[in-house]
Amino acid sequence: MKRVTENGKSYIIGYHTQEHRNNNFLKHPIECKSIDAWLGKGNYFWVDIEFAKYWGEDFKIKGKNGSYDIYIANLNEEKFLNATFNEEHYYYFKSWIESAISHFKKLKKSYTLKRIHDFLRDNFYEEMGITGIIFDDLPTNPYKKTNRKYSLVIHSDEKQHEFFYYNKRIQIVVFKLENINKFALHLKEQKN
Amino acid sequence: MLDLKKIDKKFNEILASFDEAKLQQWIDFSNTREQLELLELGHSVNVIVEQSTPNYINPQELLVKVNLETAGENNYALAA
Numbered sequence: 001m002k003r004v005t006e007n008g009k010s011y012i013i014g015y016h017t018q019e020h021r022n023n024n025f026l027k028h029p030i031e032c033k034s035i036d037a038w039l040g041k042g043n044y045f046w047v048d049i050e051f052a053k054y055w056g057e058d059f060k061i062k063g064k065n066g067s068y069d070i071y072i073a074n075l076n077e078e079k080f081l082n083a084t085f086n087e088e089h090y091y092y093f094k095s096w097i098e099s100a101i102s103h104f105k106k107l108k109k110s111y112t113l114k115r116i117h118d119f120l121r122d123n124f125y126e127e128m129g130i131t132g133i134i135f136d137d138l139p140t141n142p143y144k145k146t147n148r149k150y151s152l153v154i155h156s157d158e159k160q161h162e163f164f165y166y167n168k169r170i171q172i173v174v175f176k177l178e179n180i181n182k183f184a185l186h187l188k189e190q191k192n
Numbered sequence: 193m194l195d196l197k198k199i200d201k202k203f204n205e206i207l208a209s210f211d212e213a214k215l216q217q218w219i220d221f222s223n224t225r226e227q228l229e230l231l232e233l234g235h236s237v238n239v240i241v242e243q244s245t246p247n248y249i250n251p252q253e254l255l256v257k258v259n260l261e262t263a264g265e266n267n268y269a270l271a272a
Contacts, residue, residue: 079194092196096203107212109219118222124206128199 001047001170004074011074011181012134014045014172015052019060020067025185028177029071039133040117042173043180045075051139051169057192058142072186075172076179079131084170093133096120121175131179136168145192 002013016029029043046052049070056068083090100119104111125131141148174180210218 081194088196089194092200095200099203099207103207103210104215107210107215109215115219115222119218122222123210123218124203127206128202130194130199 014075016071017052017056020069039173040121045172047170067189067191070187073183074181082134084136132174136170139169
């Protein structure tokens with residue numbers, strides 16, 4: 001992950017992708033409230049610009065003439081939970097999710113991914129002093145685009161249509177704007 | 193830097209504080225918030241309105257009933 005240091009503090013450089021809206025550029029990121037937001041409500045960033053571009057191509061271009069913008073920001077990582085590269089952080093993160101699920105089950109309450117993450121976001125992370133989470137998943141290519149640089153290695157002779165993803169798709173969710181610095185437009189009106 | 197052992201202890205304390213009532217209260221809040229967010233995003237939501245049938249009470253009947261109850265054995269006190 002690329003970093004900068006300012007006044008003795010370390011910041012991770014993150015990229016935020018949004019639909020291009022007639023030269024109305026953002027002053028801060030748009031908080032994701034999607035029911036699919038897998039780390040709960042928050043401000044999402046990519047650490048690799050390629051994935052920010054792929055996200056724009058797949059989900060942020062509306063209509064024939066649509067395009068997307070990519071913003072850049074410095075993210076204050078001091079109190080981030082780093083579930084991607086820190087073993088201890090990862091296992092605690094996993095245990096908290098599983099404990100929350102068990103608690104819902106014990107009290108016979110229904111739950112979804114969103115509900116559990118929102119429950120943790122609303123009631124725990126701020127109290128616990130966690131300001132963001134770094135996590136990763138496998139890249140997707142829903143429209144089978146051939147320009148994707150996930151891997152140059154075909155899975156096997158028998159499975160030539162599958163690729164071996166060695167590239168972690170790392171995301172950061174930052175809960176509050178106060179931990180997002182120097183948010184600025186980086187690339188505008190990008191298309192496929 | 194995060195002190196994970198301390199944070200984990202805090203996590204368990206917070207989780208233990210969520211009894212059935214408190215958890216249901218949060219779930220109700222979360223459902224309402226989700227409905228409002230969907231409306232903000234231009235989606236439609238199902239709204240269930242509970243309408244109870246009002247009970248009509250005849251005030252005259254209520255007054256007589258109360259007086260009889262409080263008068264006790266001296267019901268004839270009403271005549272005073």
